[in-house]
């Protein structure tokens with residue numbers, strides 16, 4: 001990095017920390033010539049971002065925000081903390097970046113959100129799953145609702161035993 005004070009081109013990094021939700025790295029640098037300090041930000045290049053392939057074949061850059069919005073819409077007023085939602089999205093984001101390099105089908109992202117929402121809150125899960133058309137048809141959705149109803153019944157039956 002060229003020093004903004006003396007234009008000397010040699011410095012040492014004295015501090016590095018993630019910022020902007022880990023989308024950028026903030027580095028504190030010290031010029032080796034004049035000793036003044038300055039800050040740089042390092043960002044993942046837009047082009048290096050994974051592209052999401054939508055159902056209709058169009059490509060859009062991977063967006064954490066759009067997943068967050070989907071999860072928040074599905075959760076509605078359910079008693080789920082903001083932290084739990086953000087953590088869920090982070091885990092999905094990490095797994096996508098781990099398993100895919102250039103492109104990821106939108107259905108794959110939807111599937112991963114579904115899996116994690118299901119463990120978190122069944123109502124939010126059903127809302128999200130139907131929203132993202134994970135279910136191929138209504139009968140599949142009906143089967144899922146039925147198995148949910150059965151699970152609720154199991155809990156009630158268990159309560160009757162006491």
Ligand SMILES: [Zn+2]
Nearest residue numbers: 003006031034
């Ligand atoms: Zn300098």
